[in-house]
Amino acid sequence: MDLILWRHAEALDAEDGVEDLDRALTTRGERQAARMAAWLNQHLPATTRILASPARRTQQTAAALERKFKTVAALAPGATVPEMLAAVRWPDAREPVLVVGHQPTLGLAAAWLLAGVAQPWSVKKGAVWWLRRRDRVGDEQTVLVTVRGPEQV
Secondary structure, X not given: OXXXXXXXXXXXXXXXXXXXXXXXXXHHHHHHHHHHHHHHHHHOOOOOEEEEOOOHHHHHXXXXXXXXXXXXXXXXXXXXXXXXXXXXXXXXXXXXXXXXXXXXXXXXXXXXXXXXXXXXXXXXXXOEEEEEEEEEOOEEEEEEEEEEOHHHO
């Protein structure tokens, strides 16, 4: 199973009276999302299931792909790693899954899957971490396929 973790692009700072879920992408964030979406569209299999947090900034990031995606409440800010992994059906999903989500959940999940311990790894805004679950002679492994930031695509 491939699991692609995509942190939302740069968003407006929190302001008084604005709910966290309503924060939008900045102009720079829109450009970051468009660049990463172009790269992803060249590399994602057509069968990839795309899941996004209900936050406005993740919805805008996912929309840059111009593909259908599903909004999943379990991916909202503050989601736990077990909630996220259950939502993506890790490691049993048959199709690749792209998650458009938030820190610290994405970094904690990457650390858990790659190192076996939930550590606060940093996933930059707009960046993608592509993980793959594989079986090597009865040994289940999670490997890092690539890490890309919007400035690298």
